Amino acid sequence: MKKTKIELIKITASEGMMFTNGETYSKEIYLGCNDSPDNWHEITDAEYAEILKEEEEKEEI
Secondary structure, rough: OOOOOOOOOOEEEOEEEEOOOOOOOOOOEEOOOOOHHOOEEEHHHHHHHHHHHHHHHHHHH
16 A cells, blocks of 8 residues: 655635636635646735626626
8 A cells, every 4th residue: 555645735815805817716725736826816806806797798798
């Protein structure tokens, strides 16, 4: 039997903030083996709401 220990890194956005990498949005991110916290930045919940609104408007057209 072979045992392997895996380290999992989780980053959590500050209160009132959301993480994005330009394509995905989340309050919490579990980083994969090829990901880094440097690939993510925080935006405000208000900015996220505006992005969702713009995407919904694009879908209606």
